[in-house]
Amino acid sequence: MTTANPSGNTMRALLVRETGWPNGMQVTEVPRPQAQALDADSVLVRVRAAGLNFADTLSIGGSYQEKQALPFVPGAELCGQVVAVGAGVQGLTAGERVMGQVGAGAYAEWAVMHQHRLARVPTAMPDDEAAGFYIPYGTALCALRERGRLAPGETLLVLGAAGAVGLAAVQVGKALGARVIGVSRSESKRGAVMQAGADAFVAWSAGDLKRALQQADVGAGVDVVLDMVGGDATAAAMRCLQFEGRLVVVGFTSGQAPTLRANHILVKNIDIVGCYWGPYQQLRPAQTRQSFQTLFDWYRQGRLNPAIADTVPLEGVAHALEQLACGAYAGKVVATLPIPSGVTE
Ligand SMILES: NC(=O)c1ccc[n+]([C@@H]2O[C@H](COP(=O)([O-])OP(=O)(O)OC[C@H]3O[C@@H](n4cnc5c(N)ncnc54)[C@H](OP(=O)(O)O)[C@@H]3O)[C@@H](O)[C@H]2O)c1
Structure with missing residues (x-):
């Protein structure tokens, strides 16, 4: 496997060093999650796109109910390609596209997801729609x-x-x-x-x-x-x-x-x-899976049409979150993280 970063030890991510707004968060190199360190229930993905959420603005502001230890990479929702799976994960293989929710860390090139907080992306759904669908x-x-x-x-x-x-x-x-x-x-x-x-x-x-x-x-x-x-x-x-x-x-x-x-x-x-x-995702995983089957059926039938208000690069997330906090958008804003050309995974 070749990766976007040949050294394999770091990745680009949006890093929050202190909470509050305005926030001086910046895109920088941070340690990259490693396949060898995966928990049994976890999945390592190469992030394709990350959905911006109002809750990110609370998390970065320090007022969200789930607190993050500083410094942290924000972002709760993403679409990624499976790179490696933990020993207890069944039915998912490298290369598949998944969407899902993470406690933090979606605004980065790689992320670790819990198997009960993700779903396989329907074939016809593009990455940007998938990144803003799950939550x-x-x-x-x-x-x-x-x-x-x-x-x-x-x-x-x-x-x-x-x-x-x-x-x-x-x-x-x-x-x-x-x-x-x-x-x-x-x-x-x-x-x-x-x-x-x-x-x-x-x-x-x-x-x-x-x-x-x-x-x-x-x-x-x-x-x-x-x-x-x-x-x-x-x-x-x-x-x-x-x-x-x-x-x-x-x-x-x-x-x-x-x-x-x-x-x-x-x-x-x-x-x-x-x-x-x-909490329902981990407390009632079977019900969550059924819910996504229903939602994906509706999507295939054309009854659900995710509205993408804007797409931004990782560097544009901080500004877009400020706009989102003011209610500037109608629909979902998505950060895209293209893999550099000539690189395969
Ligand atoms: N409980 C859960 O499990 C759960 C899950 C996801 C999200 N949420 C929460 O649900 C809320 C909406 O999330 P979202 O992702 O839909 O957010 P969003 O895309 O940013 O939309 C929020 C909407 O709230 C409206 N709004 C009304 N008063 C506002 C104000 N003073 N400042 C900013 N916006 C205001 C805005 O609509 P207009 O400008 O058109 O009025 C805006 O379009 C957030 O509080 C989020 O944390 C909860």
Whole structure:
């Protein structure tokens, strides 16, 4: 096997030396993970592309729930080519393409993945789509089907609908047979949300969301709210729920975890559930595999169309993450890590 770095001991990676924003993180040479040191459950991959996630901005800022010891290589999601597998890994061989989630380390040329946190990439799916598929679509399906019990014919309201998880949720919601209303702060994102298949779009940032839905003529009663935003938006969206509605809490891009009034929960018999998808992958690997079979079937049928907002080189990740933190994109940003020409693996 020849590799992109003949010495084999180092690789290019984005390195965070201290937490906080603005951040002086830089692409530099760091030690490369070695096949001989793989755990039994692990897989070594050559990274082809890495998906940017809002959670990266929290991790780099030092406020994410899962802390990294400094210095660290950020990045939680990638598409890579298998280079070596641990002794306990079955059914995966060198050369196959996989997508998946890592605790950190996706913004690098090589990465180590856990066998329960990856899936084989469908043949027809390009690297950039695969790098941004695993977290948004895995989260959306778990949040809507398992946690939100979204049923055919119900109405789903998605807060943060133009984000990566939001656009995935619009498509997954449609695949589950729901009517989907997408909400974004920005009218300029209407096209992206409607193109994802939403039945309606509402530009809204503050005030009475129920009235905004009525004024937009999309009705005021919804069955499930998928909340990626938090802050005041959560209570405003909860008021849109009808009898036995479900509020699924996924994230807080507003920067605020909301406080909610229990009397509102009581009078409408509302369920409020959290969805933190990461732990499910290792706690319920069989269910995770089944979920990806469903998602890949939908992908092959053309019902899921990952939206790539931009692709950047490794050197462009830091700037793109700053933009992403401000909500600048509609869809997923992906870092591509091409293998230098003339080099084979
Ligand atoms: N629980 C889980 O398992 C899980 C998994 C994945 C992600 N998440 C969380 O889900 C959230 C969304 O993730 P994502 O990858 O979809 O993020 P993203 O692609 O960056 O999209 C986030 C969206 O939030 C909206 N937003 C509303 N208020 C905002 C504000 N004050 N600042 C920035 N954006 C704001 C933006 O939409 P508009 O500008 O259009 O309003 C933006 O498109 C994040 O909090 C992430 O950590 C949770």
